[in-house]
Amino acid sequence: MGGTDQARGTTRSPNETDANDNGGGVTRNLPSDGLINLDHGDPTMYEAFWRKMGDKCTVVIKGYEHLSYFSTNKNPCWFLEPKLEDSIRSLHGAVGNAETDGYTIVVGTGSSQLLQAVLYALAPQDQPDPINVVSAAPFYSSYPETTNIVRSGVYKWAGDAHGFDKDEPYIEFVTSPNNPNGVIRGPVVNRDGGFVVYDLAYYWPQYTPITSSLDFDIMLFTASKCTGHAGSRIGWALVKDKEVAKKMITFVVASSIGVSKESQLRVAKILQVVADGCKRFGSSDGDNLFEYGRNVLAKRWEILRETVKNTQMFTLPKYPLQHCNYNGDLTQAHPAFAWIKCKDGMEECEKVFKGVKILVRSGRRFGSDPGYARVSMMGKDEEFNGLIERLSSVIQICNNDD
Structure with missing residues (x-):
């Protein structure tokens, strides 16, 4: 999805040492002719x-803890850790970028898995032809590959939403702010017989003005771009229709039998720390x-x-x-x-x-x-x-x- 790029960076030598921190990252010497x-x-x-x-975000998990597949019996997403659900709702409430009341939260192994889960949940299973998947160009570069990689018989990539003129069912991905150009977007096709999925990986205050608390039917977020913790591979979907949420959960269960609890608990702690500090502008704590x-x-x-x-x-x-x-x-x-x-x-x-x-x-x-x-x-x-x-x-x- 819009918030998930494959990390294909060069590896660093283990003997590189930290130097001065100028605000954007830990500075190291970069070879003048290096890639x-x-x-x-x-x-x-x-x-x-x-x-x-x-150590504000340090989480200690003992060897005997969290052995079970199951996290809760109070949520359709039975592998979602309650602490993660609470911190997601707390953060969105503090920032004001998305509504969470009345939504089912579905957690995924990164937002890439949730993208696949959405396609599975929305695509009709009893139609002779696969449903078209579109997004307005310039669209997130991984959409075509993510859509087509499993060679599904129920959905297919159909390209630029601007050029989609078929009178057929469709799923439109709206990335807002857009990846790659940062523009706020809405759907392009706008006709009956379609579904709209909002990829909101970058709808956070460091990237764009927060102009409203969004309440679309399906909204995708990721810790990767919210907090920078791409390696934890945690994404979440806010889903208004419980039946759609249940189908997404079915996909996650079939593909990975849930989501790592270690990652969930780490991100839960991080999101809550962010939520607690996100209203303290100019704080001497810098949090x-x-x-x-x-x-x-x-x-x-x-x-x-x-x-x-x-x-x-x-x-x-x-x-x-x-x-x-x-x-x-x-x-x-x-x-x-x-x-x-x-x-x-x-x-x-x-x-x-x-x-x-x-x-x-x-x-x-x-x-x-x-x-x-x-x-x-x-x-x-x-x-x-x-x-x-x-x-x-x-x-x-x-x-x-x-």
């Missing part, structure tokens, strides 16, 4: 925040994760825009000022990714970056023009600083060529 992988969405910029938090994340991303976007503003080599999206209900002021989006467009006439944008040893994801992967590239803004400081340094060199070389 910088900004293709993936690995949220390592949050490491410095969680280091500063010390507001969303304030931290917004400050880091806002600074990075400022630097990136300054780097390219006096050139005609690249362009970046512009985002309007909006009132954020969470922090109570006017702000603009600072997305997790930069959707960069190379000027007309330049070679494929991905190749421009590859020429200076930066891996990015081509616009072609998102059903869009190869003149675009998606660049992660969520890495550690040395990766972002390397991006700026090398981007400046690309601009200088291209300007000299002109």
Whole structure:
């Protein structure tokens, strides 16, 4: 889904040591000629925040605890840990980005599993033809593969929602804010016979203004982009229809017999710590994760825009000022990714970056023009600083060529 990128980063040498922390991550020396992988969405910029938090999120699980498959008999999702459910509802209530009253919470092993579970739950099982799955381009690059990988006979990837003109049933994925371009979105197809699933991985205050508490039928979230804990592989769905929720649970049970309790309990603790600190703006404790994340991303976007503003080599999206209900002021989006467009006439944008040893994801992967590239803004400081340094060199070389 929109919040789950395969982590294909380079491995670090075990003898690398931590140096100065400049806010976005634990800084290490990056070889001047080393490959910088900004293709993936690995949220390592949050490491410095969680280091500063010390043992506040430490969870101790003894050997005899949590042996059973079962967590609760009070919820249709019987493998959902009650502490995780409570912390999810607490966090959404504190942020005000989504309603939880009247919703069933379904936990998954990352949001990728929930994406598959949604397709299983919504696709009719008794139709001769598979239901069409669409999303408006530029769409999250993993949607086509995730939809088609199991070669299901009941659903199939049908491409860009803008071009879907068949009078047939459909499932539309709406990623909002969008991955890759950070734009707030709604459904495109808008006709009878369809289902809409909202992928809200980035609808958190560090990435975008929170303008309303959403109450769509199916809403997907992930700890990966909310708190940076991608390695714990915890995602959750807020599902209004209990029968749809039960079908999603059936899929999770069939594919993995539930979700790791260790991961659930760790994320439950983390989410509650975030919820407890998320209303303390400017606290001397510095324990507001969303304030931290917004400050880091806002600074990075400022630097990136300054780097390219006096050139005609690249362009970046512009985002309007909006009132954020969470922090109570006017702000603009600072997305997790930069959707960069190379000027007309330049070679494929991905190749421009590859020429200076930066891996990015081509616009072609998102059903869009190869003149675009998606660049992660969520890495550690040395990766972002390397991006700026090398981007400046690309601009200088291209300007000299002109």
